[in-house]
Amino acid sequence: MDLEQFAVILSIGLFNGLIVALVAIGYTLVYGIIELINFAHGDVFMLGTLLTYFGLVAILPGFGVEASLISALALIPFIMVITAVINASIERVAYRPLRNAPRLAPLISAIGMSFILQNVGIILLGPSPKAVPSVLPNDPLIVMPGGRTLISLNEVVVGAVTIPLLLALAYFVTSTRQGKAMRATAQDREAAGLMGINVNRTISQTFLIGGALAGAAGFVVALFLGQAWWFFGFPFGLLAFTSAVLGGIGNITGAALGGIVLGLVKSISDFYIEARWTNVIVFSILIIVLVFRPTGLLGAKQAEGA
């Protein structure tokens, strides 16, 4: 076996996994706090790619700014705020009224929201994928003795955006007052309310954070893969949701770990087996893990154990 090649495949999988992890955390945060699989989450992520596309082709040129890596990075906060607000609005409109309804009801409204967002994507972007202007150079950064590129500049940008966000989230959840309120609400919503925590606000805040991370992930994907597509919510959502379950749904560290594991599995399977078998392999691994560890790799629902 060609070890250098293997190293390249691992590096590709790692950086893909980091993106998946950002989306996966959105699923797991929401599940941890209201035990709902937010099916619209993947589509909020898709809106992130869409906003990046329009930011680079319409908004930046509209202000007379040339689309470059620096000006693109300046878009991140705006994209994160917009997707955060969209995600929180979805909670307010589609989930909160159903909070005390049977558990299937919000699940169905989540699927409905997902379709609505997909169609918004179709209306704005059209039915086919659109190329995002390439502002991310993929110059080789670390080249191995055999001449293959191990890490390129665009991968470093992926890491530079995702890793600080993951660390910031971990800090927020473990070490701030609001993070403590989140953990308390996740543990026991009623008791948290009795202790004076504003439960509604805390839940909204969770959706804001999840939406912001999805927006950031959308930005990274639009630049890294170079495309925006209304359909993106599905493949990434599926992969991210699977990562969240693999790592233990509700467990933030687990979601990040699950994302990276799946990124590696996907990359290895694409290369050594065949691309069309990748989903089969991903889900076989999921099933095997769940048979032996029904709560996922790190155990389910420990939003407090960030």
Place this chain on the structure above:
Amino acid sequence: MKLRNLGALSAAVLIVASACTQSGAPATGGAPATGGQPSAGGGEKGTITVWSSLPRQGSSKGQTDTIVNAIKLALEERNNQAGGYTIEYVDGDDSTAEAGQWTEAKEIENATNASSDPDVVGYLGTFNSGAAAVSIPINCRAGLVMISPANTYPGLTKPGKGEEGEPDNFYPDGCKHNYFRVIPADDLQGLAGAKWAKQLGFKKVYVIDDSQLYGKGIADVFRAEAPGQELEVVGNDSILGTETDYISLAQKVQQAAPDLVYFGGITQQNAGQLWRDIKDAMPDVAMMGPDGIAEQAFLDAAAEAAEGTYTTFGGLPAEELEGEGAEFVSTFKERFGDLEPYTAYGYEAANVLLDAIERASARNPTDNAQLRAFVLEEVANTKDYQGALGTWSFDQNGDTTLTQMSGSQVVDGEFVFQDIIE
């Protein structure tokens, strides 16, 4: 009791209505064909109807507008006459505004209306292969001939090239084969791709398909034909359009070191992403695909990665037509403006039908039912036809014997015609 009365009433209405359509249609001049005794000889034999069924709304409207204009031009050039009959033309629409494309219900409606009207002797269409699969059996049972200007799905005519049971299931209960097309089918594209790759001087090719009927079919043919064209297949993969990226696959392709990557598939199966990821890993590799990516959407998706891509198209672009074809192109341009890829095929389909009507009329059919049967036979007998597309015949499957394909390349973000692939 009341219900039964209603039933009887509606039956009576239906009979009257159908009697009206039978007697009401031939209103244009001359003695109408009465009681199945067309007045033979002396020019005017009555009025017969030709239908077309095309998606007249939605994304295909641009194409079908030009096809309908081409059909009208063909009729005009003969003063709406063929074999002594006056031809009435019905521009049928098999799409709905809501769907934005063809729908099964509309296509069934068109085929039923056309085939149940005894004055209808020909059905030009469809545009979409899926629509043809719906209307062929309906028209076949009624013995009504269909000529398509645009269907390319091989299974409609070719045994073993489509799904199991095709094409026999389109011609149920042993009805006479009634479907013909003037455009070469998709299975020839794989072969054309392999031939062109050899002409362009490629030696090692990596074949990828999108796991779908259309794309995998073409890619399989390409792979089978490659050795005969001195191409070495250094690897092959099936992808799914639902994957997030193909970066690892690009590594695999790079390791196999091909000088050409052939993709059997369509834009909507994530071709743009595939192109970008492969070009990222191998900026110098050439890429080729079938007409499923020969569209603006592909250029939007792949952007700069599309540059230099080779594509094949089943048939010839309008600018390459000669003789009668070139004449048609210049007349059409004068009257209606620019041509679309399928415009000339619409003109050819209409002319083949009108010529068949003339030959059928010469056999003196006793009534319009017999005329319809004769027209079907005469279309099937089309041999060494000299038309706008060149000289060709229908083979026993109803396919054109023309196998010419055109090859284009993306130059400065546009498809530019390069070569005719024989």
